[in-house]
């Protein structure tokens with residue numbers, strides 16, 4: 001590995017350069033402080049691996065909401081399309097528009113609810129498909145589209161047990177009928193969302209497990225009954241979809257015509273028992289640089305509240321990443337970072353922009369060295385997973401990933 005300092009422009013040594021056009025702007029070099037590396041090839045490979053496990057006729061929707069789960073929506077969409085994703089899922093109008101502005105022509109489904117006429121008008125204009133849960137939204141779409149000369153494609157969502165977005169499943173067939181009667185709307189799909197597809201599959205004696213397994217089965221039955229009734233009414237159902245990552249990995253019986261894959265796209269399994277036969281590669285690596293080294297005696301309190309007291313003469317490294325960058329403060333004192341294959345403990349409270357690492361056992365670590373907080377150092381070893389973090393602070397890997405927002409530069413990598 002090359003010396004990390006030589007990759008950084010740092011401060012210009014010559015204060016009077018005449019032509020600075022080839023120099024990065026002072027202070028904005030992406031590898032100066034902390035950054036996220038995103039592997040497009042990993043995302044492409046994950047889509048390919050998932051598709052190999054699916055029926056060839058089943059489509060894969062890459063869910064790139066929340067800025068591609070913190071990886072960057074546009075590069076993720078590009079990499080996913082290269083692997084065979086045929087459409088995209090976003091949560092908001094703005095996220096859909098971002099894909100259109102980047103030039104993507106694939107179908108885009110807005111998974112959240114749009115209730116303002118203005119939002120739906122933008123949807124129509126950009127040819128994004130809204131999710132419709134009520135007749136009110138369907139009529140808004142009808143009114144907007146009837147003047148426009150082109151029908152508006154929508155997906156009807158039915159709630160089969162998640163109790164969030166969607167029409168009650170028993171209302172589904174009636175709504176589908178009513179929507180089909182609107183001449184400016186095309187019912188492009190009917191979908192639902194699973195509430196607990198990551199539940200254990202093996203039947204055990206645990207009561208909760210039985211209930212969870214039953215919940216997915218019940219949701220599947222309800223969804224199938226909606227589809228059957230709609231078909232009995234002589235209507236075209238369009239695209240049928242039910243599965244998120246967990247449903248996709250759980251059983252082909254949940255796949256229907258399309259699967260909506262988020263977490264697995266980024267290389268993570270929604271539960272330890274799912275997707276073991278599929279090689280998924282984590283796409284994100286989070287790195288930061290050591291900005292100060294200090295030698296301190298035993299008995300010194302570190303960071304806010306002195307939650308850590310050195311037990312021995314220690315060498316401490318300040319690293320320029322903190323909770324404002326997406327590292328949960330709840331991980332204070334539990335985090336470990338990688339440096340040349342060694343795990344080094346973070347000590348004391350994680351602060352907004354920095355944290356302190358105990359590097360007493362890593363005497364070779366130098367000022368400016370890069371440490372890896374998430375992911376691997378070399379693509380070979382497994383590295384540190386978001387599950388390690390989420391288990392330690394009582395959340396889920398989804399929240400860890402999408403916690404990395406724009407404050408950290410994101411750099412695409414070719415491997």
Ligand SMILES: *Cc1c(COP(=O)(O)O)cnc(C)c1O
Pocket residue numbers: 063065111193243244245246260261262263264270398
């Ligand atoms: C976010 C989302 C998904 C993707 O979920 P993962 O568990 O990350 O695969 C699928 N469907 C809907 C409706 C969603 O909101």
